[in-house]
Every structure is written in structure tokens, then in C-alpha cells.
Amino acid sequence: MNPIKIIVCAKQVPDPEAPANLVEIDSDTKMVKIKGLPPGINSYDQNAIEAALKIKEKTGAKVTVVSVGSKLSQSILRKALAVGVDDLVLVDDSDFKDLDSRSTADVLSKAIEKIGEYDLVFTGRQASDWDSGQTGLILGEMLGIPIVNLVGGVTIEDRSVSVKRMIPGGYERVKGDMPVLLTISNEVGEMRVPSLRTVLESRKRPIEVWQSDDLKIDTQELNPFEILALTSPPNMERECSFIEGDSPEERGENLAMTLKKAFLKNN
Amino acid sequence: MSKKSNKDVWIYGEVTDGELDVKTLELLTMGKKLAIDLDEELAIVLMGDNLDPVAQDLAGFGPDKIYKVESPLLNRFNGEIWVDVLEKLFKELKPRVFLASQSFVGIEVAPRLAFRLDCEIITDCIDLKIDPDDGSLIKTKAIYGGNVVATFKQKGATQMATVREKANKLAERGAELGKIIDIKPDIDESIVKIQSLEVVREDVVALNKADVIISGGRGIGGIEGFEELATLVPLFKESFANVIIGASRPAIDSGWISSNRQIGLTGEMVAPDFYIAVGISGAIQHIAGMSKSKTVVAINKDEDSNIFNLADYGVVGDYREILPAFKKKWGGV
Ligand SMILES: Cc1cc2nc3c(=O)[nH]c(=O)nc-3n(C[C@H](O)[C@H](O)[C@H](O)COP(=O)(O)OP(=O)(O)OC[C@H]3O[C@@H](n4cnc5c(N)ncnc54)[C@H](O)[C@@H]3O)c2cc1C
Numbered sequence A: 001m002n003p004i005k006i007i008v009c010a011k012q013v014p015d016p017e018a019p020a021n022l023v024e025i026d027s028d029t030k031m032v033k034i035k036g037l038p039p040g041i042n043s044y045d046q047n048a049i050e051a052a053l054k055i056k057e058k059t060g061a062k063v064t065v066v067s068v069g070s071k072l073s074q075s076i077l078r079k080a081l082a083v084g085v086d087d088l089v090l091v092d093d094s095d096f097k098d099l100d101s102r103s104t105a106d107v108l109s110k111a112i113e114k115i116g117e118y119d120l121v122f123t124g125r126q127a128s129d130w131d132s133g134q135t136g137l138i139l140g141e142m143l144g145i146p147i148v149n150l151v152g153g154v155t156i157e158d159r160s161v162s163v164k165r166m167i168p169g170g171y172e173r174v175k176g177d178m179p180v181l182l183t184i185s186n187e188v189g190e191m192r193v194p195s196l197r198t199v200l201e202s203r204k205r206p207i208e209v210w211q212s213d214d215l216k217i218d219t220q221e222l223n224p225f226e227i228l229a230l231t232s233p234p235n236m237e238r239e240c241s242f243i244e245g246d247s248p249e250e251r252g253e254n255l256a257m258t259l260k261k262a263f264l265k266n267n
Numbered sequence B: 001m002s003k004k005s006n007k008d009v010w011i012y013g014e015v016t017d018g019e020l021d022v023k024t025l026e027l028l029t030m031g032k033k034l035a036i037d038l039d040e041e042l043a044i045v046l047m048g049d050n051l052d053p054v055a056q057d058l059a060g061f062g063p064d065k066i067y068k069v070e071s072p073l074l075n076r077f078n079g080e081i082w083v084d085v086l087e088k089l090f091k092e093l094k095p096r097v098f099l100a101s102q103s104f105v106g107i108e109v110a111p112r113l114a115f116r117l118d119c120e121i122i123t124d125c126i127d128l129k130i131d132p133d134d135g136s137l138i139k140t141k142a143i144y145g146g147n148v149v150a151t152f153k154q155k156g157a158t159q160m161a162t163v164r165e166k167a168n169k170l171a172e173r174g175a176e177l178g179k180i181i182d183i184k185p186d187i188d189e190s191i192v193k194i195q196s197l198e199v200v201r202e203d204v205v206a207l208n209k210a211d212v213i214i215s216g217g218r219g220i221g222g223i224e225g226f227e228e229l230a231t232l233v234p235l236f237k238e239s240f241a242n243v244i245i246g247a248s249r250p251a252i253d254s255g256w257i258s259s260n261r262q263i264g265l266t267g268e269m270v271a272p273d274f275y276i277a278v279g280i281s282g283a284i285q286h287i288a289g290m291s292k293s294k295t296v297v298a299i300n301k302d303e304d305s306n307i308f309n310l311a312d313y314g315v316v317g318d319y320r321e322i323l324p325a326f327k328k329k330w331g332g333v
Helices: A043-059 A079-083 A101-115 A135-143 A196-204 A248-266 B022-038 B052-059 B079-093 B104-116 B223-230 B233-237 B249-253 B284-290 B306-310 B319-332
Strands: A005-009 A023-026 A031-034 A062-069 A087-092 A120-124 A147-157 A160-167 A170-177 A180-184 A208-210 A227-231 B009-013 B042-048 B065-070 B097-101 B121-130 B137-143 B148-153 B159-163 B179-183 B194-201 B212-216 B243-247 B274-278 B295-300 B313-316
Touching: A005 A043, A005 A101, A005 A135, A023 A227, A043 A062, A043 A079, A043 A120, A043 A147, A043 A180, A062 A101, A079 A196, A087 A101, A101 A135, A120 A135, A135 A147, A135 A180, A135 B104, A147 A170, A147 B079, A147 B104, A160 A180, A160 B194, A248 B274, A248 B295, A248 B313, A248 B319, B009 B022, B009 B104, B022 B042, B022 B097, B022 B121, B022 B159, B042 B052, B042 B079, B052 B065, B052 B179, B065 B079, B079 B104, B097 B104, B104 B121, B104 B159, B137 B159, B212 B223, B212 B233, B223 B243, B223 B319, B233 B243, B243 B249, B295 B306, B295 B319
Parallel strands: A005 A062, A005 A120, A062 A087, A087 A208, A120 A180, A147 A180, B009 B042, B009 B097, B042 B065, B065 B179, B097 B159, B121 B159, B212 B243, B212 B274, B274 B295, B295 B313
Antiparallel strands: A023 A031, A147 A160, A160 A170, A170 B194, A227 B148, B121 B137, B137 B148
8 A cells, every 4th residue: 555645734933932022013014023032833733743743653654744934944844854754845935924824725735736646634723823723724625625623633544534623522533534634733742852863864854945936826816914903912911919928838828818808809 | 895795794603512602692792793883784693403492592682683504414513514504605695794703613614614705714803893994894813822913904705704702792682583584504415524423522611601710730740730729629619609620731731631621822711700820831822811810810939930920919839838738728717
């Protein structure tokens, strides 16, 4: 049997846990900058890579990661190779900055077409910059293949896919034939940590770098998000009164008294 | 966009196990406001099986119409069928605005439907307004986890959005009764490529109904930590009816507690009377889910932790030392 071919779509994003004071909003150019912290692979896309690698371990699947963006960092995306991904394709073009979900899906679908055959397409359930959660779903629609959203686990039996799909209060087991697109959630587990040796090796591996021309994309047809305004959120900070006490135990006791009073007032 | 072709505001009414989801009542408030601004009608779309009780009840909350889309094939949510049924309905009836909750159903159906209708959509909106110039929607959402707020305007004959929970008040009952319109969809079962094998209910918790939430984060350190938090529940139940354990995402990723208890951007949005955060640092994605709590108490061993900037009461220290003393004292106060 031919190996299963998995394509994982992974986005480069700014550090999602950057503290608010490092987030810079330029309301004129309508751009957000995160100062002084390196970007990374979107966390749900890391989960998607992990899900693919688990299938690779069991079935010998071939895993290709494809990333669309502008000014992509090779050193960051090569981490995918270091953890065990077979091929890396970067679709990097200055016209791909802040594309909306549909345009991103459009570029991804063309890249996937060029990559060729596939059995499974994985995306993260959402990206931590626009928090939109649409690209995977639209990509599935464009490719015309079945979609399972919010996937917490995947196993392969023959040519069919058994999926744990997260639902409120639990999960649903569903099954389908390949090809299928899955949007992956954190329940599949965190991406494995590469060893120093594989990190060094991954730096020397060949990768594909494509531009819009290579995919015959007319960049005039792509849309960035149509933003009217970018602002800071309303201030959510509160005045914290710290519970006094010389030891943690004493502070614990004082918290009990303070909370009892607060509860009574509330009721 | 022409004002003639598409008309009315539709909201998606979410029904789970025969019960209306409360998020729909929040959506109704938003939908009503938009319908008034447009001077058009407000309709609720319900999909499922045996929807009569829900439809009759909802009719009292002031929609002009309820489209009751019923079929035995709609007894449980299936993305393929849902999108197909809605696509046909939209092509026939052409709503101007469509809103769904940012919930399990809404987050899948709305983007897929938008794509099929060649419309655009913004998910997880915290505010919506009608642009008086052209009747389109001005959509506001938090991006970068909540560190930035963005306002968008999009193309599409149907203006679409999903709406975040707790961004609107619950609708109230009105005097007028909405008209219920029965729709029997024509469903081609052969479009279903994904078969459901079983549904497993692990841990059904109504975090959005909690009066008190005690949440543990990575700093809890393990399952024993959550067991320790659970010993607080009976103490607080002396004063409140619904006391529930919640969690941050790392606690779930570590397998210490079920993912149904996750609070935050990709979990539940909550606003209890008391939110007690133990071993949680206050990352923006967590705050997104709890910042509307009335009173926030934080226990964290790092005095510089961001969670203290969001708390009304803070205790610095190791929760393992703080909580036993807390419990002992509680009985005696
Ligand atoms: C797109 C996206 C969506 C996300 N959605 C969510 C979401 O919905 N909900 C969510 O919670 N997160 C979400 N996250 C993750 C989020 O960014 C943070 O990683 C997470 O909230 C951090 O959880 P934490 O505070 O428990 O862990 P940490 O940030 O590691 O904080 C642990 C804290 O515990 C304290 N501590 C350690 N030991 C003790 C002790 N013995 N006693 C007292 N305190 C102690 C430490 O001082 C520290 O402050 C999301 C991330 C992304 C990128």
C-alpha cells in the first residue's frame, strides 16, 4: 500500500502570550506589531503537526508542512522538519501579508494542488493572531472534501479515518473515508520537542520556496482583511487588594475572613 | 450592496437535547437591535427534530418570525447536513443579516455557509452595528487573543457574523407572539460522508450558570491539586447554589481535568459572582473568558503575575500552604 500522504497547513504567528505592553498598534497603517519577541508556529498548527507525526509513526505516512505568509522565517518553520516532518513548503510573497481567511485558503488550495496527491489535510482550529477559525473550514470547502472540525484525536484503519471530535460535554467518534480535512484542537497533544541533533540536521535539509507566480496566483484577486479601525481593548485592570500576613498560612486564614465577608455582602 | 435584494435579520437558534441554548437569548437582543436599526423583521432559524416546545417558548421573546426547520435527520448536529439545509434556505429567502453564536455549531456552520454563499464573515464578534449608509454590518472583534480590537466591514449580500457569549444581555419576553413557519427540508442523505459512531458524554458542566468558579492552572501541578480545589466546593456551597471547578488550558493539556472545564477564548466565556484563579498567570486568552466576573480572587506564588492586575483580591504564595489554612479558618469564622 502506498504511504498515506498528509498535508499540514501551519502559520507563522507572533508570540501569542506577549504581554500587553509589547503589543503595538499602528492605527494609521492598521497593523499590529509584537515588539522584541520571536514569532513561532501557531500553537494549534503545532498540534496538527503532532497529530500527523503520530500517524506517521504507526503507518509510515509521509508528512508535508505548507506555510503561507509574507517574510516567513525559515529557522522557525524548519522546526517542523526537526520534529520529523518529511517536506517543508514555504509559500512566501510580500503580497501575502494579513490575507483574510478566504484568500489564505485560496493560496493554500493552490499550493496543495501543486504538491499533488493527498489523503489527509490538517489545519489548526484557529490561529492566534486573527483568532478567526475559518481558514481550515474554507479550505475544505474549496477542495470539496469532507471536513471534521475540532478534532481531538485521529486514528487510521485501512483507508478510513476514525476521529475523536470534541463536542460540548464530551466527544463524538466519527468515521469517514479519505481524503478528509481535519481542523485540529489542542486535545491531540503538544508537538514533540526536537533533539539538538535533529535541529542541526533540519538546517541542511532542502525545502521548497514558492511565490505567487509559481502557483499562478493573481495577487490582485487576494484580499487582506478590510479593517476600518484598530484600537486597544478597554482597560480590564482592577485594583487588587493583597491579603496581608507574614506567612502563607496566615494569608490563607485572612483570605477566609475576607471572602466570608464578601460572600455575605453578595448574598 | 443593494437594499432591495436581501432583507431581514436572521439569527440561528441553537437547540441542544431539546433545550434552547441561553446564548440564543443573547443573540436575540443583538438581532432585535439590528432589525430595529434597519427597520426590517427579525427571524429565528431553528433546526432539529420535535422543535415545537422550543419554538412556542421562543415566540414569546419578540421575534417577528420563527423558521422551524424540522426533520428526523436533524436530530443531532451534522455539519454537512446543516450547511446544505441552510444554503438552500438562504438562497430562497435571502436574509440581509445572519448571526450565530460563537458556539460549537456556529463556529463550523457559519464560515462554511458564508463560503458557499460567496459572502464574508467575521467570527467571535463582540459588537455589531448597521452602517446607515448602505445597511451593511460593521463588525467588531478582539484579535491577538484580546490585546487588540478590530472593526471590519465586509462584502456579501448576506452580512454574516458569529457573536461571542456574554457580549449581550438576555432578551426579555415581549407582548407580541412571533409567527412560526414550518419548513420541511429536503435532505439528501448521500451527502453525509462522515458517519457518527458514538457520542460520549464525559463531563457535562454548566460553567455559564455558575455563581462561583474555582479555576486551577498549570501552577496546580497535577490531579491532586484539582482534588484539593474540589474540597473547597462544599464550603462555598453554604453560600451559593452553583459552585463549579474550572481550568486554564495547560491544566487540560496536561490531562489533569476534562476539556469541558476550559475557560477562555477557546473554552467557555463566564461571568460568575466569584472567580477564584489558583496557579493561573492571566494570559490574555484566559482573561478573555473571565474578565466579566463580578469579583476575582487570585492565588499565585509570583507577586508580579499578571493575574493580580485583573483581581480584586490577591494572595501571594504557594496554594498548597494557603488553602489548608484557609479551610481550617473557614469553619471557625
Ligand atoms: C489561540 C489560543 C487560544 C487559547 N485559548 C485559551 C483558553 O481558552 N483558555 C486558557 O486558559 N488558555 C488559552 N490559551 C493558552 C494561553 O495562552 C496560556 O498559555 C494559558 O492560559 C496559561 O495557563 P496558566 O496560567 O495555567 O499557565 P502559566 O502561564 O504557566 O501560569 C502558571 C502560574 O501558576 C503559578 N504557580 C506555579 N506554582 C504555583 C503554586 N504552587 N501556587 C501558586 N501559584 C503557582 C505561576 O506563578 C504562574 O503564574 C490559548 C492560546 C492560544 C494561542
